[in-house]
Amino acid sequence: MIKTKAQYDARAEIAKALSHPTRLLLLDALAERDLCVGELTEIVGADQSTVSKHLAVLKDAGFVEVEKRGTMSFYSIRCQCLDQFFGCIESVLRQKVRAQQDLVEL
Amino acid sequence: MIKTKAQYDARAEIAKALSHPTRLLLLDALAERDLCVGELTEIVGADQSTVSKHLAVLKDAGFVEVEKRGTMSFYSIRCQCLDQFFGCIESVLRQKVRAQQDLVEL
DNA sequence: CTTCTTTATGGTCATATAGCCATAAATGCG
């Protein structure tokens, strides 16, 4: 079903938030437990400002939410749909591997 | 579960292919039936070369495949997982709408 | 063979993205 330009823009905006390796790592880390920016920065291994900006992207898209406790910000997963998303990605990856194998096993 | 950098890179690469409104439109159009580049260009309303490049991105990611018939190229959906992906996106969008409503109905 | 049609690719330019550094803002603590 064809949608309007605005609908595709909104959907692409959401998808774009999931199109960076660091942000996928952040989501995986947060899937285990809520974490603050300092802990996430440690996990990612980039500059703290870089991690903060990635978290802002995830928050704006609606994938995570933030709760301030004192001077720290704890992030947590806000959507229950990430399994669906990753399921699709994994499926495509498996299919690509199979295609590669077919090229070898001619 | 935390993965390796290469694994996140590969997954982000797949997700990136879905992060542009024109490519989402192309997938929706192809979900109805297989189409050639000319037809897709008509639907999208951009330059033919632009559409061709978007199709190449979707093909490289593994979402579509191409079959040449004469001088024309027919594209078709290659994965069965797009419903999962769009399900997640729609879910996030609905949640954002709800959050907006909450701000109004205080 | 020449010409037309269809698609893919290279060039160029404007904009977007992501990285780091420096620093502001907010809070807790002595």
Added chain:
DNA sequence: CGCATTTATGGCTATATGACCATAAAGAAG
């Protein structure tokens, strides 16, 4: 209050992306 800690934001730069135009490549048709 003054200082330390934690996070967010502005500035800057390098790279990536996407748009169009022009054109190459491949096949169909005369």
